[in-house]
Amino acid sequence: MNSIEIQGLVKKFTIKKKKEEVFAVNNISFNIKKGEIFGFLGPNGAGKTTTINCITQLSNKTSGKILVNGHDVEKQYREARNQIGLSPQDLTFDPYFTILEILVYQGGYFGMLKKQAQKRAEKLLKQFELWEKRKSRIKQLSGGMKRKLSIIKAMMHKPEILILDEPTAALDVDSRYELWEFIKKLNEQGITIILTTHYIEEAEKLADRIAIINKGKIIKLEEKEKIIEDLSQNKITIYLKEDKKLPKEFNQLNYDYKDKKIIIQTPKKDQNKNLRLALKILEEQKIEIENFSVDQDNLENIFRRLIKNENQN
Amino acid sequence: MKTKTSDWIPFYTLFKREFLRFFKVPNNTIFPQLITVLFYFLIFGIAIGSRIKEVSGVSYFLFILPGLFVQLLINGSYSNPSGSLYVARNFGNITDILLAPISYIQFTLAYIFAGMLRGFFLGLGTIIIAMLFINVSIHHFWILIIYCLLISFVFACFGILVGLWAETWEQLNIFINFVVTPLTFLGGVFYTLDMVSGTIATITQFNPIFYMINGVRYGMIGVQDGNIYLGLIFLVIIASILFMITYKLIQKGYHLRT
Numbered sequence: 001m002n003s004i005e006i007q008g009l010v011k012k013f014t015i016k017k018k019k020e021e022v023f024a025v026n027n028i029s030f031n032i033k034k035g036e037i038f039g040f041l042g043p044n045g046a047g048k049t050t051t052i053n054c055i056t057q058l059s060n061k062t063s064g065k066i067l068v069n070g071h072d073v074e075k076q077y078r079e080a081r082n083q084i085g086l087s088p089q090d091l092t093f094d095p096y097f098t099i100l101e102i103l104v105y106q107g108g109y110f111g112m113l114k115k116q117a118q119k120r121a122e123k124l125l126k127q128f129e130l131w132e133k134r135k136s137r138i139k140q141l142s143g144g145m146k147r148k149l150s151i152i153k154a155m156m157h158k159p160e161i162l163i164l165d166e167p168t169a170a171l172d173v174d175s176r177y178e179l180w181e182f183i184k185k186l187n188e189q190g191i192t193i194i195l196t197t198h199y200i201e202e203a204e205k206l207a208d209r210i211a212i213i214n215k216g217k218i219i220k221l222e223e224k225e226k227i228i229e230d231l232s233q234n235k236i237t238i239y240l241k242e243d244k245k246l247p248k249e250f251n252q253l254n255y256d257y258k259d260k261k262i263i264i265q266t267p268k269k270d271q272n273k274n275l276r277l278a279l280k281i282l283e284e285q286k287i288e289i290e291n292f293s294v295d296q297d298n299l300e301n302i303f304r305r306l307i308k309n310e311n312q313n
Numbered sequence: 314m315k316t317k318t319s320d321w322i323p324f325y326t327l328f329k330r331e332f333l334r335f336f337k338v339p340n341n342t343i344f345p346q347l348i349t350v351l352f353y354f355l356i357f358g359i360a361i362g363s364r365i366k367e368v369s370g371v372s373y374f375l376f377i378l379p380g381l382f383v384q385l386l387i388n389g390s391y392s393n394p395s396g397s398l399y400v401a402r403n404f405g406n407i408t409d410i411l412l413a414p415i416s417y418i419q420f421t422l423a424y425i426f427a428g429m430l431r432g433f434f435l436g437l438g439t440i441i442i443a444m445l446f447i448n449v450s451i452h453h454f455w456i457l458i459i460y461c462l463l464i465s466f467v468f469a470c471f472g473i474l475v476g477l478w479a480e481t482w483e484q485l486n487i488f489i490n491f492v493v494t495p496l497t498f499l500g501g502v503f504y505t506l507d508m509v510s511g512t513i514a515t516i517t518q519f520n521p522i523f524y525m526i527n528g529v530r531y532g533m534i535g536v537q538d539g540n541i542y543l544g545l546i547f548l549v550i551i552a553s554i555l556f557m558i559t560y561k562l563i564q565k566g567y568h569l570r571t
Binding site (some may be wrong): 077 | 320401412413
C-alpha cells in the first residue's frame with residue numbers, strides 16, 4: 001500500500017527574461033510506502049522542495065500524476081490535502097494573531113471545531129514546550145521555536161502523511177535529538193513521514209528508504225541499508241613497521257602508499273576479502289605490520305560521491 | 314487517527330479570520346476612515362451645508378450622507394481582501410490556506426463575504442456618526458440592502474483581483490487612489506447632475522459609481538438622479554463577471570501557486 005504515488009512528474013519554469021525553460025523536476029516516478037520514513041536527499045536546487053510543492057499543490061505540476069492515499073492531488077484536492085501535514089522549509093506564519101490563535105485557525109482550516117482545535121493545540125504546545133508562549137506573537141519566538149511551531153501546525157489535524165522539509169534547520173543539538181525521537185514515535189503510530197534534509201546524518205538515523213535527487217532526476221532510490229551496503233567505500237589503513245617497496249601483487253587492490261601507511265579503498269562487501277588478501281601478501285613478502293584499522297563509510301560520503309559522479313557525467 | 318473534515322468549518326474559519334483580522338489593526342482599518350467621514354460631515358454637512366439651501370428637497374447634510382456611506386462601503390469591501398491577500402502572499406502565510414482542504418469556491422466566497430462585512434461595518438459607522446447630527450430614516454429598505462450587497466460584492470471582487478495581482482504596496486493602492494476615489498467624488502457624492510455641466514456632467518453620467526450612489530441615495534433618503542433599475546442591472550452583470558474572473562484566478566492559483 002502506497003501513501004504517495006508519483007508518475008512521470010514534470011515541473012518546468014519559464015525564465016521570462018531569457019525566454020528559457022528550466023526543468024526543476026524532470027519526469028520522475030516513485031512511490032512512498034505507507035508507514036515508512038522516506039528520506040528525500042539532494043543538493044540545493046535539486047528539485048526536492050519543488051517535488052514536495054507539487055505533492056501539496058503549492059506548485060502546479062506541468063505534467064504527470066500524483067496520488068495521495070489514492071486521491072488525485074488535482075481532481076480530489078480536498079481529500080488529498082486532508083491527508084497531508086506540511087512543515088515547509090520557509091517558515092511562514094500569520095502575522096496578525098497569537099501562537100494559540102494561529103493553531104486554532106489552522107485546526108479550523110482542516111475542519112476541526114474550535115474546542116477540538118484548542119485541546120489539540122494545548123497538547124502539542126505542551127509536548128513541544130511552547131505552552132508558555134501561547135499568547136506571544138511570532139516575532140517574539142526564536143528561530144528554533146518557530147521551527148517547532150511549524151511542525152505543530154503541520155500536525156494539528158492529525159495527518160496520515162507528515163512532510164518535513166528541513167525540519168531541524170535552526171534547531172540546537174538537544175532539540176534536534178528530541179525531534180528525531182519524536183519523529184520515530186510518530187512513525188511507530190503509523191504516520192508516513194517524508195523527510196528532506198541537508199543533514200545526511202539525520203536521514204541515516206531515521207529513514208527506511210532514501211531517494212537522492214539531482215538536477216530534477218532521481219539518481220538513487222533504495223532501502224537505506226542497501227544503499228550503504230552497495231555504495232560504501234570503506235577504508236583499510238595498514239601501518240608498516242618499516243618503509244618497504246610493495247610487491248606488484250598489491251596492484252589488484254585500489255591502494256595508496258605513503259610514509260609507511262597503505263590506504264586501501266574497498267567496497268564494503270569486499271572489505272574482508274581485500275583485507276585478508278593484503279595481509280597475506282605482506283606476510284608472504286615478510287613485510288611486518290605495526291597495526292591496521294578499518295574506517296566505515298557513511299551515507300554522507302556516499303551522497304557526495306553520487307552527486308559528484310552525476311555532475312561529472 | 315484522521316479527523317473528519319466538515320465541509321463548511323474551513324470556510325467559516327477563513328471567513329472569521331479575514332473579518333477579525335481588521336479588528337486587530339483598528340488604527341489602520343477602522344478609525345482613520347470614520348474620522349475622515351466625521352470631518353466631511355463637520356465641514357460639508359455643518360459648516361458649508363448650513364449655507365446651502367435644500368438639495369432635491371432634503372438638507373445638504375442628508376444629501377451627502379449616502380455618497381459618503383458608499384465611499385466607506387467601497388473602501389472597506391475593497392481594502393479587506395486586497396490588503397489581506399497581499400500581506401499573506403508576501404509574508405508567505407497564504408500557504409496555510411493553500412494547503413487546507415478548502416474548496417476554491419469557499420476560498421473565493423470567504424474573502425468576498427469578509428470584505429463585504431467590513432464594508433457594511435464602516436457604512437454602519439458612517440450612519441451612526443451622521444445620527445449624532447441629524448435624524449436618519451430609511452426610505453426604501455430593500456433597495457438599499459440590495460444595492461449595498463451588490464456594491465460591496467463588486468468591490469470585494471476587485472479587492473481580491475488587485476490583492477492577487479499587486480507585487481508592491483504602491484500597486485495595491487493604485488486602484489483605490491487613482492480609480493475609486495476620483496470616480497467616487499465625480500459620482501455625485503456632493504452634487505446632483507443638474508448642479509454641474511460640461512465635462513464633469515459627462516463624466517458623471519458615464520461613471521458607474523454615480524449609479525451606485527444614486528441607488529443607495531434612493532434607498533436611504535428617497536432621492537434619485539438616475540434610473541434605479543438600470544443601475545441594479547448593471548451591478549448584477551458586473552458582479553457576475555467579476556465573480557467568475559475572481560473564482561477562475563483563484564482556482565488556477567494565479568500568483569498564489571508557483
